[in-house]
Amino acid sequence: MANQCMGVLGATSSVGKCVLSLLEQHGWQTVAFSRQRVKAEIMQKNPTVTWCQLEHESMIKNQGKLWSGDKKITSWMYLAPIWTLPTYFDFLTIQGAQRIVVLSSTSIFTKDDSSDSEEKKVVQRLTEGEANLRAWAEQCGITWIILRPTLIYGQGRDKNISEIARFIRRFKFFPLLGRANGLRQPVHVEDVAAACFAAFLANKIVNRAYNISGGEKLTYRDMIKRVFKRLDQSPYLLTIPYWTFRLAVNTLRRLPRYRHWTVAMAERMNRDLIFDYSEAACDFGYAPRPFLLAKKDLP
Numbered sequence: 001m002a003n004q005c006m007g008v009l010g011a012t013s014s015v016g017k018c019v020l021s022l023l024e025q026h027g028w029q030t031v032a033f034s035r036q037r038v039k040a041e042i043m044q045k046n047p048t049v050t051w052c053q054l055e056h057e058s059m060i061k062n063q064g065k066l067w068s069g070d071k072k073i074t075s076w077m078y079l080a081p082i083w084t085l086p087t088y089f090d091f092l093t094i095q096g097a098q099r100i101v102v103l104s105s106t107s108i109f110t111k112d113d114s115s116d117s118e119e120k121k122v123v124q125r126l127t128e129g130e131a132n133l134r135a136w137a138e139q140c141g142i143t144w145i146i147l148r149p150t151l152i153y154g155q156g157r158d159k160n161i162s163e164i165a166r167f168i169r170r171f172k173f174f175p176l177l178g179r180a181n182g183l184r185q186p187v188h189v190e191d192v193a194a195a196c197f198a199a200f201l202a203n204k205i206v207n208r209a210y211n212i213s214g215g216e217k218l219t220y221r222d223m224i225k226r227v228f229k230r231l232d233q234s235p236y237l238l239t240i241p242y243w244t245f246r247l248a249v250n251t252l253r254r255l256p257r258y259r260h261w262t263v264a265m266a267e268r269m270n271r272d273l274i275f276d277y278s279e280a281a282c283d284f285g286y287a288p289r290p291f292l293l294a295k296k297d298l299p
Contacts, residue, residue: 005029006200007073007095009088010080011051012036014157015103018193019077024048026197031073076100077196082129082146089136097142101200103192104130104148106211110273116264130209137207145199146209147192150275154189156299159260161186164227165298166257173236174228177245180221180237180269185213188297191288195280202284210283211275216290220269223291230293242266 006023010016011032023030024046035054072095078085082104092100108126111119130146137144153161168174195212199205218226221237228235240248245266252258280286 005031005071005073005075007031007033007076007097009033009076009078010103012038013079014152014155014189015192015196016079018155018190019079019196020046020049022193022197072096074098075200077200078102079196081125082133083125085129086132086136092142093140097140099143099200100133100137101145101147101196102133103196104146104209106148106150106213106273106275108148109275110268110271111264114262114264115267116262119262119264134207143206145205145207147195147199147280148209148211148275149187149192149195150211150213150273151184151186152189152192153186153293154297156297158189161223161227161293161297162299163257164224165231168227168231168233172233173238174224175238175240175245175248175266176221176224177242177266177269178239180224180239181219182268182270183217183272183274184220184223185215185217185274186223186291187212187214187288191215191286195284195286198284198286199280205283208283210280210286211277212280212286213275213277213288214291215288217274218291226291226293227298230295230298 006028008016008019008030011020012034016032020030020032028048030049031052032049033052033054038051038053074096076092076097076099078088078100082102085102104126107119108123108130112123114120114123133144133146136142151160152158156162164174191214192212199210224237225235246263249261249263249266252261277286277288
């Protein structure tokens with residue numbers, strides 16, 4: 001694969017960083033695009049990666065100047081929010097894109113009946129993002145694969161387990177609504193990246209969407225206990241009534257760290273949010289790890 005080149009949009013995301021590492025290991029040249037400022041030492045660290053900094057909105061609108069390399073890039077991974085993908089349709093078409101792997105989310109199924117209006121908007125964006133991808137790819141003759149991860153964790157950069165860990169460190173307890181016995185399948189960020197790469201390489205797979213989850217099912221309560229254990233703390237789980245939870249969340253949301261927390265998140269503690277990944281396992285060998293937290297997985 002030494003002569004292969006992959007374009008990666010959303011390269012500074014947690015999944016993006018893992019994908020770049022995988023591509024390097026397998027001898028791929030990568031052109032990495034990011035709207036976040038990338039430090040010079042990172043740009044110089046990996047000679048197989050060419051960084052393109054999207055510093056201004058005009059750089060995105062002027063599609064032809066995103067990449068001025070000698071060769072066009074026909075292989076792509078899109079690891080930014082899927083609803084932002086249409087911004088790059090013209091650029092990808094100019095590049096002669098032939099195959100693209102795009103991340104979506106199982107939230108498209110689990111939050112469709114959410115009591116929170118912002119979460120419903122996210123579901124709408126995910127739905128429209130997937131539909132826009134299909135329509136554009138069909139029109140341009142591009143093969144696509146959509147991967148929908150469950151709750152992503154790992155490397156201390158996620159907004160799921162890492163946020164729970166920060167809360168526990170700060171307040172020394174964690175609040176639960178009811179028994180909190182809804183089942184979860186947390187998926188490690190490295191397994192998501194591996195799925196992106198394996199799915200791309202599986203040339204026989206075209207125009208398919210897959211749900212990818214973690215390799216272990218456990219209750220929300222047990223998931224929280226695992227976080228306490230990794231933090232070397234005895235589990236202190238406080239069961240509180242709904243009205244108290246609503247008051248607490250509305251208070252916490254005044255703090256920037258917790259502005260994305262919602263009462264709907266608590267309501268889902270008692271719902272099973274699990275997905276079968278057998279199709280991904282069969283089609284491209286997806287084999288996720290169980291929920292085993294390492295120290296590097298927490299902030």
